[in-house]
Amino acid sequence: MKEELLKRMVKGPDGVEFEIEPLRDYYCEAAPTVMHGAYIKIVEDMFNWARSESIWILGFGTGCGAIEMRPLMTPRFDAYRYGVQWRPTPRQANLFIISGYLSTKTLKRAIRAYEQMQSPKYVIGLGSCTINGGMYWDSYNTIKRLDEYLPVDLYIAGCMPRPEALLAGFVDLKKLIRAGKGEGANLYAEKFEWYKANQKRVIHDWDMPDYNW
């Protein structure tokens, strides 16, 4: 673990010494909880309809698939007409597109970013690499099955899928959310121990809190 993350004594500008523990001081370690739906189905359905029309994507490209998202921001493919837009921070996003291969180093950042997003949140696995490793099936540092580490709502197959496939994916995701099946965040909370165990099995230098938001 890096030295700046260790528990240690520091001296403040006023000369007073105090103890800091960065992994505990700056984060809330409380595990995620399951968010229950509205008290009546018709209200929950309305919420889901509204959620499906507000898909804000985290602008985090993990692999070569990120290049397929750029044309969607142009007039040619224009994803914005579907109510989809990209945001620069996880705090403002509710859809995480894992765009292509995910190395264990990036996985660590992806987990942090996912946990910092606000619920209800969704994950799309883009490209073969997220499904079974794709052309990186025998790579020493690329994960093979994304759904072991993050709750995936939808996979888009291809190497790489065209922007049109992504648009079709958005439409399918909207259908899932409207049908009340976009429950990834709750699944993550329910099977939190299982996800953490899987994540820690491949990330050998775990230097962050178990749940960071």
Added chain:
Amino acid sequence: MRELHTRLKNLFPLGELTEQRPDLTFVTVPREHLRSLLLHLRDREGFTHLVLLTAVDWLEEGKFQLTYLLCDRARHRDLGLRVMIPRDAATMESIHEVWPTAATYQRELREMFGIDFPGSPRLEEDFILEGWNDIPPYRRDFDTKKYAEESYGQRPGRETHDPATHMKQQLYPGEA
């Protein structure tokens, strides 16, 4: 490049010469003369740019080959210097004072091949891999496939076809 080689040969004990292209030549150098040769090439011969520093694992011979590729931008020519070092407890003199960029290559080589460069800045820090717990992955005795299967596990249902027979069946279904 030939006359450069002749000129250098009078000054340094050079080894085997390989002319890849008219503007790209490789030459083997004993490791104790590498530093003075690099300085000579940089300051006297116009090879001002270190293009890359990389390694080749000659597992059967028990050696690592380090390749220092230099570029003479004015005359549009490249010269690669090959240095053979023993593979066991591989260590090499750092050249980060000659080219500061070499420090980055040396960090990479230490992580991916396990070659030590004593004195090179930030050598101990993780470069690409984080928390690596096996032998360096670019060494040829590292079994990538076995490591991937043990660490990650494949999704069931994945099939692998031999490309030749698969394409034969696809193109000529009756004959195969």
